[in-house]
Amino acid sequence: xxxxxxxxxxxxxxxxxxxxxxxxxxxxxxxxxxxxxxxxxxxxxxxxxxxxxxxxxxxxxxxxxxxxxxxxxxxxxxxxxxxxxxxxxxxxxxxxxxxxxxxxxxxxxxxxxxxxxxxxxxxxxxxxxxxxxxxxxxxxxxxxxxxxxxxxxxxxxxxxxxxxxxxxxxxxxxxxxxxxxxxxxxxxxxxxxxxxxxxxxxxxxxxxxxxxxxxxxxxxxxxxxxxxxxxxxxxxxxxxxxxxxxxxxxxxxxxxxxxxxxxxxxxxxxxxxxxxxxxxxxxxxxxxxxxxxxxxxxxxxxxxxxxxxxxxxxxxxxxxxxxxxxxxxxxxxxxxxxxxxxxxxxxxxxxxxxxxxxxxxxxxxxxxxxxxxxxxxxxxxxxxxxxxxxxxxxxxxxxxxxxxxxx
Amino acid sequence: xxxxxxxxxxxxxxxxxxxxxxxxxxxxxxxxxxxxxxxxxxxxxxxxxxxxxxxxxxxxxxxxxxxxxxxxxxxxxxxxxxxxxxxxxxxxxxxxxxxxxxxxxxxxxxxxxxxxxxxxxxxxxxxxxxxxxxxxxxxxx
Numbered sequence: 001x002x003x004x005x006x007x008x009x010x011x012x013x014x015x016x017x018x019x020x021x022x023x024x025x026x027x028x029x030x031x032x033x034x035x036x037x038x039x040x041x042x043x044x045x046x047x048x049x050x051x052x053x054x055x056x057x058x059x060x061x062x063x064x065x066x067x068x069x070x071x072x073x074x075x076x077x078x079x080x081x082x083x084x085x086x087x088x089x090x091x092x093x094x095x096x097x098x099x100x101x102x103x104x105x106x107x108x109x110x111x112x113x114x115x116x117x118x119x120x121x122x123x124x125x126x127x128x129x130x131x132x133x134x135x136x137x138x139x140x141x142x143x144x145x146x147x148x149x150x151x152x153x154x155x156x157x158x159x160x161x162x163x164x165x166x167x168x169x170x171x172x173x174x175x176x177x178x179x180x181x182x183x184x185x186x187x188x189x190x191x192x193x194x195x196x197x198x199x200x201x202x203x204x205x206x207x208x209x210x211x212x213x214x215x216x217x218x219x220x221x222x223x224x225x226x227x228x229x230x231x232x233x234x235x236x237x238x239x240x241x242x243x244x245x246x247x248x249x250x251x252x253x254x255x256x257x258x259x260x261x262x263x264x265x266x267x268x269x270x271x272x273x274x275x276x277x278x279x280x281x282x283x284x285x286x287x288x289x290x291x292x293x294x295x296x297x298x299x300x301x302x303x304x305x306x307x308x309x310x311x312x313x314x315x316x317x318x319x320x321x322x323x324x325x326x327x328x329x330x331x332x333x334x335x336x337x338x339x340x341x342x343x344x345x346x347x348x349x350x351x352x353x354x355x356x357x358x359x360x361x362x363x364x365x366x367x368x369x370x371x372x373x374x375x376x377x378x379x380x381x382x383x384x385x386x387x388x389x390x391x392x393x394x395x396x397x398x399x400x401x402x403x404x405x406x407x
Numbered sequence: 408x409x410x411x412x413x414x415x416x417x418x419x420x421x422x423x424x425x426x427x428x429x430x431x432x433x434x435x436x437x438x439x440x441x442x443x444x445x446x447x448x449x450x451x452x453x454x455x456x457x458x459x460x461x462x463x464x465x466x467x468x469x470x471x472x473x474x475x476x477x478x479x480x481x482x483x484x485x486x487x488x489x490x491x492x493x494x495x496x497x498x499x500x501x502x503x504x505x506x507x508x509x510x511x512x513x514x515x516x517x518x519x520x521x522x523x524x525x526x527x528x529x530x531x532x533x534x535x536x537x538x539x540x541x542x543x544x545x546x547x548x
Binding site for chain 2: 343346350353360362369375376405
């Protein structure tokens with residue numbers, strides 16, 4: 001049985017909504033997860049009792065806000081097993097985190113002839129920043145080719161990672177295929193040639209235990225909103241010497257040490273990267289989300305995600321006129337699919353009429369759509385608040401969609 | 408919200424049996440247009456002579472709303488003057504966004520239900536945007 005976590009649904013007020021006369025079945029958590037009451041309360045509490053700017057004033061509220069912001073950084077560090085809180089940079093999300101590495105490290109250290117290794121399954125946010133670095137520096141993009149069922153093997157990675165490789169940038173879990181990539185193995189190859197390993201953890205950090213001391217990454221980017229936190233807050237974790245070597249990319253208030261008319265020097269890591277007033281309430285909310293997830297247990301969440309993802313794949317794979325994409329095992333908690341003769345947008349519309357929320361489109365992974373030979377797909381994605389009953393709703397919605405368009 | 412308000416039989420018919428789908432032998436105006444949010448794409452080919460849309464074809468991929476709308480649009484503008492065709496595109500877009508009352512839009516009126524679904528209006532207007540681009544820009548066949 002998959003519904004061991006069924007009682008947690010009640011922690012999420014939105015999940016009791018009715019949509020178009022049906023119980024909401026939320027299967028779009030890979031786009032953004034829902035928020036438990038405790039996270040909503042933490043933001044309300046911050047604005048109700050503690051709101052002030054951080055790192056600036058000496059009044060009581062400013063001290064409280066600064067402490068809460070620092071505590072949030074500590075909580076993030078503990079959640080991903082970082083050795084020091086300074087290794088945690090708050091950003092707007094995965095996209096900004098990856099752009100920060102591309103500009104801050106890539107622009108500074110890459111030159112013509114260097115190679116950046118990515119894969120065809122990357123989300124646009126882990127592809128376009130590297131395309132742009134390549135254009136600016138003369139470096140070249142190289143792609144690790146996928147197996148027929150959308151996996152990255154060590155051999156395939158070994159063929160592409162070579163003496164000119166300076167950066168290997170990969171997603172830990174694909175947002176379309178559900179593939180779980182062998183990050184640690186590939187990191188060993190990257191380090192063997194002196195390259196840095198950049199990991200897009202947008203789909204992995206919410207779904208599996210993360211330990212940056214064993215992951216093999218030099219930089220790890222992820223978003224708060226896909227892991228029960230608020231939108232507009234995310235993290236770039238990096239090894240301290242690498243963060244120190246990076247140039248800042250956002251200049252302005254709070255990121256400086258000394259400024260005169262013509263020059264400025266930078267604050268220490270992580271403030272160096274956090275120019276301007278940060279998303280304080282967002283950081284506080286993200287910390288609340290991480291405490292909540294730790295209480296549920298990341299290992300339990302991981303098992304649940306895999307169970308739902310693999311079971312969904314198995315059931316949809318047996319349905320006539322339904323194509324599913326990516327590996328059967330192991331796979332994370334999402335499944336991309338198409339229904340014969342019905343465009344994914346029409347699929348999502350019929351699902352919505354039944355209260356089932358899914359995503360349809362290219363999932364910000366157009367090169368992967370080209371690799372799959374489709375224009376777009378539908379995608380159902382799960383989190384620990386989804387149950388067996390939600391899987392049944394997914395299957396029923398597919399049957400209803402087929403019936404509706406064959407009338 | 409009623410699904411049948413959007414997916415009227417006329418729309419499903421045009422989606423399953425598209426009119427004027429394919430390519431012209433000698434188009435003199437060709438445009439491609441993308442809907443970047445969903446990856447839908449349309450290619451429109453026109454033969455314009457003596458200020459008239461003598462012939463028109465469309466190709467591409469997209470949802471039933473965008474493909475049915477393209478099919479209906481091609482039927483509606485064939486034989487019309489350039490000015491009439493542009494007026495139709497304008498009227499149709501106004502009709503869907505609620506800024507214009509119903510005009511003589513023929514089959515296209517079946518798309519009225521789409522106006523209740525703001526995220527799908529861009530699907531229904533893709534072909535009309537392509538038509539406007541083809542007839543107002545100096546595009547070549």
